[in-house]
Structure formats: C-alpha cells, structure tokens
Amino acid sequence: MPTLFVTIAGNIGVGKSSLVALLSRKLGWEPVFEAVEDNPYLADFYEDMNRWSFHSQVYFLVRRLKQHHDLLQQPNAVLQDRSVYEDAEIFARNLFRQGHLSERDWLSYYELYQTLAHLLKPPDLVIYLRASMPTLRRRIAGRGREYERNIADSYLQDLNQLYNEWVSNFRLSPVLTVDTDNLDYVQYDEHLEQIWSRIADRLHGRDYLSLQ
Numbered sequence: 001m002p003t004l005f006v007t008i009a010g011n012i013g014v015g016k017s018s019l020v021a022l023l024s025r026k027l028g029w030e031p032v033f034e035a036v037e038d039n040p041y042l043a044d045f046y047e048d049m050n051r052w053s054f055h056s057q058v059y060f061l062v063r064r065l066k067q068h069h070d071l072l073q074q075p076n077a078v079l080q081d082r083s084v085y086e087d088a089e090i091f092a093r094n095l096f097r098q099g100h101l102s103e104r105d106w107l108s109y110y111e112l113y114q115t116l117a118h119l120l121k122p123p124d125l126v127i128y129l130r131a132s133m134p135t136l137r138r139r140i141a142g143r144g145r146e147y148e149r150n151i152a153d154s155y156l157q158d159l160n161q162l163y164n165e166w167v168s169n170f171r172l173s174p175v176l177t178v179d180t181d182n183l184d185y186v187q188y189d190e191h192l193e194q195i196w197s198r199i200a201d202r203l204h205g206r207d208y209l210s211l212q
Helices: 016-027 042-047 049-071 084-097 103-117 133-143 153-169 189-203
Strands: 005-010 030-032 078-081 125-130 175-179
Touching: 005 016, 005 153, 016 030, 016 078, 016 125, 016 189, 042 049, 049 078, 049 084, 049 103, 084 103, 084 153, 125 153, 125 189, 133 153, 175 189
Parallel strands: 005 078, 005 125, 030 078, 125 175
Antiparallel strands: none
C-alpha cells in the first residue's frame, strides 16, 4: 500500500479512537490521536463561553492545523483520530449556533479556517463513523469518563445533525460513511474485517459510499 493519509471522523463516543488503534495495529500504519496539549483557554471557556469561545477555538484550530501539516510529512501511512475540518465545521459552528460565538467572531474564525485548510493537502479518505443517540449513550457510559456523563442528549443530537450536514457537503476528499449501530469492531474481529474491506475498496477507487 502506498503512503496514505486517512482520517476518522465522528461524534463524541462513536468509537474513533478504538478504530484507529485496531486498524493501525492490523495494518502497521501510524496512529495519530487527538492532540493532548492543554488548551490555556479551556478553564476560562467553561466559566464564560460567550467571552472565551473564540480564543479557545482558535487555539484548537492552530493545534489541529499543525498536526495535519506534520502528518503530510510522514513517510508512512497514517490514520488520524478526528480531522481539522471537524473543529470548525462541527464544534465551532455549534458554538455559533448556540450563541456562544458572535457572528463577527464566527465569520473571522471561519475565514481563517477556510484559508489555511485549503492550503493543506486533504486526506486520501475520510471515514465518517455514524451512530444513533442510544448507541452513543451506551458507548459513552461504557468507557466511564466522568466528565462525559453530563453531556446533554440535545448537545449530542446537535452534533449528529452537524456531522450529517458536513459530510453531505464535503468535497475535498472521498468519504466512506460507516453506520456503527450494528457493528462492534472492538469485540468482533469479523466486524473489523468488514470495515477494512470497505475501506480498501474505497481507497482503490471502487465506489462504496456507505456501509450499513
């Protein structure tokens, strides 16, 4: 397989990190997980979202753009957990829709994102992991992260809607949509094989747009 850059997108709790880890181990690709650097604005953001949303999102955007650029320099195939596009198209856009970003700040942020994102080579493939609310809730509860337990259903549903809107309009890379409600690739090797078969087909130009 030639050098490839594949990114896995999806809502909180859908199983991105697990799929990155399992496929990277299977294929010998380089796994790249979400950046763990502390956002210096995060504590302020949670105290006053209206004031600090812009600053926090710009910080996240810069970190994600740098990661994307660094991945393009890698000599081996890489598998990325969450893309730079999601920071802007999903999470920042949601803050704007909720009223935490002013229109002026949102437009400035989005213009910055579009300008920089279009200077970067896009991934060879985006894999969008999709799941219904009951599935997301079950998986979030199963991984036991205390800070995720208080995430409102309405917030997850808003993100799901934004993800579906984004994927339906995304044209920079091919997209493979995987409905994960009936898949458990952590427990069942055959489900992982099924996903990998579809990914390989898509990478080789065979037109599988979704996996139901």
